[in-house]
Amino acid sequence: MPVPLPGRAALPALAARVRVTGGSPVRDILAVTARPEVINFAGGLPAPELFDREGVADAFRYALQETPAQALQYATTEGEPVLREQLAARTTARGLPTGADDLLVTTGSQQALSLLATALVDPGDTVLVEAPCYLAALQAFGLAGARIVAVPCDEDGPDPQALAELVVRERPKLFYTVPAFQNPTGRTLSAGRRAALASVAARHGLWIVEDDPYGELRYEGERVDWIAAHPDARDRTVLLGSFSKVMAPGLRLGWLRAPAELRRACAVAKQAADLHTPTVNQLAAARYLTACDLDAHVARVAAVYRERRDALLAGLADALPQGSVWTRPEGGMFVWARLPEAYDTTALLPQVLAQDVAYVPGAPFYAGEPDRATLRLCFVTQTPPEIEEGLRRLGRGLGVLG
Template identity: 70%
Template sequence: MPVSAAATVAAAAAKALAPPPAFAARATSVEGSPVREILALTQRPGIISFAGGLPAPELFDTEGLRASYDAAFAVSARRALQYSTTEGAPELREAVAARATARGLPTDADDVLITSGSQQALTLITATLIEPGDVVLVENPTYLAALQCFGLAGARVVPVPCDGQGILPDALADLVARERPKLLYTVPTFQNPTGRTLPAARRAAVAETAARLGLWLVEDDPYGDLRYEGSHVPWLAAQPGAEDRTALLGSFSKIMAPGLRLGWLRAPAALRRAAVVAKQAADLHTSTVDQLAAAHYLATVDLDAHIATVRAAYRERRDALQTALSRTLSADCEWNLPAGGMFVWARLPEDHDATALLKTAVAHDVAFVPGAPFYTGPPDPRTLRLSFTTHTPPEIAEGVSRLGHALQEQGGR
């Protein structure tokens, strides 16, 4: 069949088209989250997943939140559906400030910026402080999405030596003196992924080092309300010397619902103002209707009573996981007992690899997150993270039994 002249010209033109420019180097140098990939893998029916750091959906206060959205529309639908200020709804900022003050950190509404989840708060702080090549210090292991955030900013991420209680203050001081970092990122309370909590004395030492050597502190606290035993440890932001250099990140995801995508940033005035400008460039402001609904909820519902219900359920599930691990795994496996939060950190016997075990575990209809992606530098391949919040105690027992069978198949218990 003869080809028309027009078709020939079009084909020649298509061949002559230049490709679009390449992606930015940061877009190709930072990998996607293995946790998200594992969660997608484990969606099939029947699998018991300890992989996700997800709140239990059956514990959401759906009726209270539904009523709060109704109220947001009833009070002023026009306001609820309209653009808002970048800093956030005044009544929600006031509620956040009141809760922070009640926890021992005097805070005014003007100290608070409402964000689209605390993850955005971290992104805004990173955009404000970090230039390509700047050094960022992190716990090792640390929150995976923080590593992604710093990687996209072009930072050089350096791990701080830690033990079972978190950062070693003397090692931190040596690193700060040697590396001259811009900031230290830490999850000091019920850390993700390890579940450990930094003691008060070490927090004071970290604040002293930051003040003496010149360092920003970024304190991420999404889990602090989920304490099952022991006494509250004051925020790093409340330590002497940390007042003018700490960005405190908080979230409603673990205590109300993650689908709201509501978080907050408390920071010194100059840093907060810069973060406001960065947020204007990112999304103008966080959803107005979600903010107003949350503010109404905080004004009319006893959130602390709801949190107490959540804590009781999670404590039972944490204990069920501890019992199941003790009954199923041998003495050459290790795991911790977190005083709160959502995660247990475990270590397999010598010569085992958690990433390799995951494939066998999924075949046994159970899943977890290998520890390797949470590390900066060489990982401990035997480590794994187990989340206990989204399954009942009987399901947890069955899941650990399946994990034990998978480990036996790999050649050990």
């Protein structure tokens, strides 16, 4: 806090929760990498040239011209019925029977995380997460005063036996997971792993928060059913969805599907947070879903992202030090790499940035003991030639290439 001027008393301190929960290191890196010459593998930014500008502009035009009184007015906290109907139909078509009333529209799925933290977590409560974990989920739970404990993970994701032991020992409120093309690892949980996690939740009493913003961006392999669709977990899983990665993140449109009591608690938290998600954005998205074919758009985007993933995977062996390993995601936006033990990716970042290329060091993604040799690379924002050049720079920055 600044020192007060003479004669003026010091102001009360900020709340403890904001003093202990820092800002996002990814956002800090994005600020450093804003220079146009930087090839940025750090951000998690969808490729802007692939946004359906025409389709989205037409949808906004329609919402504003045909339904201006509604589009520009306050709306219900739960969300526009016309959008919720369509979201429910899409969720049902993917194997999870859902009605419009099962859903709460949120201002991005990030808000869903904050609402759930408010609705479920008292200060000091334990929240279980994956190791490593989506950074801003650590922030949302941290701001609610949660004690965040990492569940040991292997290559296939969280270990169900370890989860069961932690649930018995720590009595957590919830377990947070990103089961498809996880941020940051790109890893996807198998059907068997999902069933085992659902069974732990059923046997031991646990909420599962299943965050799925990337599931539609699949480049190969078969879709795996949601944990929320598993009979053991239906009454105790909150499923989060988002248009950020398939339509546009600037719309700030997400949703949560939760059992009634928890959904109502989230709606109360949302009233206090922002009353409702912007009406015009909701109506435009609903119009988009009627007038355009979102699945066809996603297929076009996925075809391009697949090429970019392949370009990154093809060049990594030459760019990373010998002995490095990395994931091979079947979809999504991220590859996760581990360099040999002696490397510290946080300490190395300045010399990599000096080569005009950026990654996110792995350490901040860990709730517990960090693996400092890890890093995250986002492959969707650059074209294959830019990715190849970025990898050459990365190799130079890491001292692999001369």
